[in-house]
Amino acid sequence: MTEPDGTRSEHGFLAAYDPRAFDPIAVTVDVVALTLREGRLQVLAVQRGEPPFAGRWALPGGFVRAGRESLDEAAARELAEETGLDAAALGRVHLEQLGSYGSPARDPRMHVVSVAYLAFAPDLPDARPGGDAAGAGWLPVEAIARAIAAPEQPEPVGARPFEQGRRAGTYGGGTGRRPVPAGEPPAHGGGLAFDHATILADGLERARAKIEYTPLATAFLGETFTVSELRAVYETVWGAPLHAGNFHRKVLSVPGFVEPTGETAARPGSRGGPRARLYRAGDARLLHPALLRPGADSAGAP
Numbered sequence: 212m213t214e215p216d217g218t219r220s221e222h223g224f225l226a227a228y229d230p231r232a233f234d235p236i237a238v239t240v241d242v243v244a245l246t247l248r249e250g251r252l253q254v255l256a257v258q259r260g261e262p263p264f265a266g267r268w269a270l271p272g273g274f275v276r277a278g279r280e281s282l283d284e285a286a287a288r289e290l291a292e293e294t295g296l297d298a299a300a301l302g303r304v305h306l307e308q309l310g311s312y313g314s315p316a317r318d319p320r321m322h323v324v325s326v327a328y329l330a331f332a333p334d335l336p337d338a339r340p341g342g343d344a345a346g347a348g349w350l351p352v353e354a355i356a357r358a359i360a361a362p363e364q365p366e367p368v369g370a371r372p373f374e375q376g377r378r379a380g381t382y383g384g385g386t387g388r389r390p391v392p393a394g395e396p397p398a399h400g401g402g403l404a405f406d407h408a409t410i411l412a413d414g415l416e417r418a419r420a421k422i423e424y425t426p427l428a429t430a431f432l433g434e435t436f437t438v439s440e441l442r443a444v445y446e447t448v449w450g451a452p453l454h455a456g457n458f459h460r461k462v463l464s465v466p467g468f469v470e471p472t473g474e475t476a477a478r479p480g481s482r483g484g485p486r487a488r489l490y491r492a493g494d495a496r497l498l499h500p501a502l503l504r505p506g507a508d509s510a511g512a513p
Contacts, residue, residue, distance in 0.1 A: 237323045240285045241272035241407065243309060243414030244294075245331040246349065247431050252447050253349040254411060255293060255338055256403075260345035263319050264404035268350070270411065272325065282308070286328040293347050294336050304332040305430040309414055317406045327410045329417055333432050352415060355403065419448055424501040426468050429492040435472055437487040438462055451505045461502060467495025 244255035256268045271293040275285045287301055296304070306328055313324040338347035402408060422428040422445060429436070431444045442458045462468055470493045475486040 235321060237321060238275045238277075238282075239272055239323055239325045240275060240282060240289060241270045241312075241325050241327045241410055242286055242290050242306075243270060243327060243329050243411055244290055244335070245329070245352075245414070245418055246333065246335040247444065247447055248335075248349055250443070250447065251351045251353075254352050254355065254414075255290075255335075256348060256350050256355070257293060257338075258346035258348075259404055266345070267402065267404040268355075269404035270327075270407045271347075282326050286326075286330075290330055293338055295339055296336065304330050304335075305427060306330045309410070309417055312406055312410060314406065325405075325410070327414070329414045331418065331427075331430055333430070352411070355408075355411070419504065422448060423503055424498050426492055426495050426498060429469070435474070435489045435491050437476055437489060438469075439487060441469070441490075445502070449504050453505070458502075461500075465495070465498050465500065465502075467493040468498055469493050 242255070246253055246255075255271055257271050259265055259267055259269055271289050273285070273289050275282065280288065283306070286306060290296065290304070290306070291301060307330075309327040309329045311324060311326050313322075315322050317323065317325070335349075338349055403411065428441060428444045428448070431448075432440055438459050439455070441462065442453055442455065445458070446453055469490040472489045472491055474489045476489060478486065
């Protein structure tokens with residue numbers, strides 16, 4: 212079908228269009244889901260039950276359902292499948308696009324482009340394997356870092372080492388279709404599948420950087436919290452101790468970062484004394500001045 216001026220109409224063009232004329236390419240989503248469990252920064256991981264990389268650990272993710280869901284919807288679906296979160300609970304999870312990964316060699320099956328997401332929230336439930344996964348669990352990020360760095364284990368294609376944590380973890384194994392106890396690191400091969408070590412490293416750096424200049428550290432906490440609990444989030448994500456007094460002063464000096472609830476904690480602190488005041492997240496979108504990581508600016512670090 213052509214227009215009066217002789218050009219092909221939109222309808223005619225689409226009717227004759229053949230997508231098979233182009234090389235096939237697939238799109239997946241992968242999710243770096245972080246939470247604080249047992250005082251440690253942990254990431255959601257699944258154990259692959261089928262090739263490629265059968266038995267290896269990977270970030271939760273999967274193929275986008277073409278024509279049926281957006282990228283954001285695919286990421287939320289994958290996160291829900293591995294955690295059991297319903298729509299209401301997912302609404303409390305911070306979920307943002309992290310980046311795109313499209314090396315032709317990242318997946319041995321075909322050229323697969325992955326759009327990665329970063330998610331974090333407080334008290335996320337125990338992991339449960341979904342789809343064709345053999346297992347699922349919340350794993351301390353430092354345990355994964357050590358496993359990837361182990362010289363006897365091969366690294367996945369495109370992986371690069373990321374910063375190791377400071378605390379020791381407990382090594383163990385896991386087989387069968389079951390949740391993996393929190394704190395149990397990769398059991399079948401030290402490296403994460405595909406290029407997920409790179410994606411995890413990028414997700415960790417994004418999380419560490421974002422809590423410098425945004426109030427998203429509060430997303431790791433409940434609706435109300437103490438400044439000491441907020442400081443624990445920063446110390447855990449950054450992997451460094453912070454001066455309690457300086458941190459308290461800086462937090463309260465940033466407009467809109469936190470706001471008092473007028474209530475106090477149910478119990479006094481470990482050293483006794485008055486009960487700590489409770490706060491909730493304020494309405495600030497950006498922190499000014501920012502809270503810089505120790506070492507980034509010795510004059511401005513909390």
